[in-house]
Amino acid sequence: MPDAIKGNDDGQAFFGILEDVLVKGDGQPVDKNETAAIALAIIDIIKAHHIVDVWSNDIAQNNMRNAIDDYFFDVLRDEKGIDLPVEVMDDLEHKIMDLARARFPG
Secondary structure, three states: OOHHHOOOHHHHHHHHHHOOOOEEOOOOEOOHHHHHHHHHHHHHHHHHHOOOOHHHOHHHHHHHHHHHHHHHHHHHHHHOOEEOOHHHHHHHHHHHHHHHHHHOOO
């Protein structure tokens, strides 16, 4: 387990979703430390968009999804060169939102 998420149950949970799924453009898996940093960044995005009753508010959930999408496209794909086919992104986003709902209730 990378140092950045040791003792961080939420970080470890999101890391578990991302580990072995994120692949660089050259086909190499993303380093575990970088994956941990990405997991923490996604948690920050979720917390920034988490409002009271978020899970019963479609607009708030869409805002959260859009912020995660932006992070996937702008940071992971464009800045970090991580290969994220749309099907993989959609699957990851679904898993992230389900985990967010479980870990950060409304």
